[in-house]
Amino acid sequence: MRYSQMLLPTLKETPADAEVISHRLMLRAGFIRKLTAGIYSYLPYGLAALRRVETIVREEMNRAGAQELLLPMVQPADLWIETGRYEKYGPELLRFKDRHDRESCLGPTHEEVITDLVRRELHSYRDLPVNLYQIQTKFRDEVRPRFGLMRGREFLMKDGYSFDVSDEQADISYMKMYEAYKRVFSRCGLTFRAVQADSGAIGGNFSHEFMVLAETGEDTIVVCTACEYAANMEKAEVKVVGPASSEAMADLEKIETPGKRKVDAVCDFLGIEAANLVKTMVYLADGQPVTVLVRGDREVEEIKLKNLLKVADVVLAEDKQVFDATGVPTGYLGPVGLTIRLVADQEVVLMRNFVAGANEKNHHLKNVNYERDFQVEVVADLRKISTDDPCPVCGGRLELTEGIEVGHIFKLGTTYSEKMNAVFQDSDGQEKPFVMGTYGIGVSRVVAAAIEQNHDENGIIFPMPLAPYQAIILNLDPKDEKITAAAEGLYTDLVSEGVDVLLDDRDERPGAKFKDADLLGIPFRITVGKKFGQDGIVELRSRKTGESDGMSPDRLKAELLARIADEMVK
RNA sequence: CGGGGCGUAGCGCAGCCUGGUUAGCGCGCCUGCCUUGGGAGCAGGAGGUCGUAGGUUCGAAUCCUACCGCCCCGACCA
Incomplete structure (x- = not known):
């Protein structure tokens, strides 16, 4: 892509209503623009980052055996009345009437719709298990949207649902998703923890939240410094310390x-x-x-x-x-x-x-x-855990940290299938309700979390797998024929090698180009300037380390390809 | 929903308290010259229902009332 032709409006100053870092940087880097509270337009650069996350999610869901579909966003109230959520969900569910006066709502999640689909189409244990997912815009009429994409009213989500014949089989489906989620967030280059979450009525260890560790997180999580244990503060069980006091009872x-x-x-x-x-x-x-x-x-x-x-x-x-x-x-x-x-x-x-x-x-x-x-x-156990408490699993020392919830997996059991009479015939001829699981990833929130975790005072530092472009070429003097020819040549060659490159061919001064390149957070920056005019040297610089090397354009091509491959998390 | 803050040019702000010709500044934008390794310089220019509606007044960006919008803290939530 040529910068001169791209809608990429970067801002030198931060808009006053942005407080958290990811929101600021997304506005400044021309990612998003606000339409109204909690609702944003994605500009080309922001959409490209979103697509990166989507691709990783798709690949891992498919690898885990899930199938993609797309469910409607507008849903009839009837389905929600069946599960009782039309009343229970509260004002977060945006309700409206269509022209025929039919009660409808915008989907904040899709358990009802998917369960309806499955009860119509699947009737036999032979059809199971099945795991269906979609990547779609969700609408939740949040009381207080905030922090840009971190808590919007409209947001992009991957939601998936598994249907199994039995509890044991459902556990297997759950664990597959657990593993797939770990792969997704690892591949995104994020530092995260899978933590035990509040599973409410279901109980057991069948609700996990995937938390990206970042200061602006809205949740507090406890992590063990010695073992793998991690839990949401709300859920973290306190292991009772020591035996009862042996002191003799004194008089009241x-x-x-x-x-x-x-x-x-x-x-x-x-x-x-x-x-x-x-x-x-x-x-x-x-x-x-x-x-x-x-x-x-x-x-x-x-x-x-x-x-x-x-x-x-x-x-x-x-x-x-x-x-x-x-x-x-x-x-x-x-x-x-x-x-x-x-x-x-x-x-x-x-x-x-x-x-x-x-x-x-x-x-x-x-x-x-x-x-x-x-x-x-x-x-x-009714009290908050503290860092004085030992790890409930291994007795090790606990630490508190802030986290951004980017994923949540949850074993549902038969709650929805029973209410909606979604049943299949088992091998013994008996009708049984599907045993369900539900799995969500906040795709747009992943992008925000990635920025929270990867930035410096100059802007975003994208992990390679999420970067909209892997490299940016700066043509420092578009009026110089030799320099321009070299920059254009590199651009053409790299594109044909399959590299996603942005060519900064704007008629701007070098300073502006450097600043924008830093702000955008593209992992590699290639500078073609007067050093090329003098000695045929172009510069390759890493956004993350700030290290730069001068080399010939030919060497640069090989070097860049190798370094990109190196930084893609497999 | 409770508490706090803010709405003046695309962005960041001043002016408002103490009402008075033509509403300012920086950045950005347009034209020209000049410049090209970290957001240059000079000259000229465009761009405003001062959030909306009503009121007070000879006169309102400025005072009053209502409404709308946005942000932050809390409650709630993924």
Whole structure:
């Protein structure tokens, strides 16, 4: 491609409404332009990067035995009513009526449509397993779109669905996708982790998120420094440390703690550690009060609580709500004698002689003990994991890191097939619901994540597999015949060798061309300038390392081909 | 949906508080000259419903009201 003929509007200054780095660079490098909140046009250069990701995804999906198809984006409400999601999905589902007054929606995901297709077309166990995928624009009417392509309302997604005869077979399909996803992100040249995610009702280790490690990530993940373990913070299970305290139980003692409501204040006042105190937190679980006990220095993980209670929503109760539910002002709540629902983090039952609120203003209790002084409904892992905790798998040291979710695979089981009566006849003649799995990759988000992970102060540094062009040739003086002939010759030769090359033939000064080349992040830059005029030398420079070598055009061709091949992740 | 901020030329901004001829600056764009290894220089030029609507006023970019749009934090979510 010739730069002079390409719609590639680079910006010297960053538009004011872009905050995160990938968004800024995508605007500056002429990738995208915003149409309205969360909705972007892809310009030729951005589309080329998107296509790179798509190609890798296709190759790996096909390799794993999946078949590509394309499902409609406009969907009838009826299907969504069948699964109950028309109500459940909420305002993120964009609904509208067509001219015949039929309720419709824009597809935010395609479980309903694919299940409908499969129930019509597949009837026998002989047809299974089958794995179908598409690469398509999704629309989710996000409350708060942000960060450019990172969280748009309209975005490009690969979504795939597997159908199997049994749970065991579905596990095999799942693992195939797990492996395929690892290959996809490796081939994209990304640093990522596959982490265990919250699999909600399904349970087990059958939900993984693929997280690209980058500071701007919206998720926090815990990774083990010693083994392969990695999990979303929300999901990370806490391994209970140590046996129960063997200390003898002391007598319960009520003490006055005037005005001491916060953990720190109580600890200072009594001269104890937060680890010897139990916090009593009241949550509203779908509106109903539930009390949670955790050690003073720990924090409640609300997702875990939500899953334990099997409710849609948990929020920390406000002071007034706490008082209404318990008759005790916040700060003096404790488990002893409390009459509302009570659940405890597993750590609490191991503690001896701890301090807790006395359920009376300005008073706390000393030497409280589980079982002797109070009972709870459930003991479970309810707190946030911390870097003090050991790895739940190997006991190693944990680290926290930010991640961008670029993929999510999930074993669905028969949830959808049962609701939609999608069944096949098994070898024994019985009708059975398909066992399903669902697998998504945020294609446009992968591009954003790649930029988050690969840039410097001058612009993007594309990993070779995602680069829209592998090399850019700078003709530094288009008015010089000799230089121009050399640049054009190199361009023609490289194109015929199958290299994706951009030729900067614009009538711009050298500085502008250098700046743009850096900004665009093309892995190799070939400069044809006055050194060629003098000694027949052209320059080959790596965007990543900044190293450059002068050489003859012939040598450059061979050298470039070898280095491109070298940087393509197989 | 709660909190905060912002809408003035394609982009980045000033002017607004304290109303007053023709609304400025830098970059970009157009023409010409000149220049060609890190976003040059000179000269000339085009480009504006000051987000929209209403109000106050002799007079509104500036004050008031409503609405619309955009960004950030939170809640939520992939």
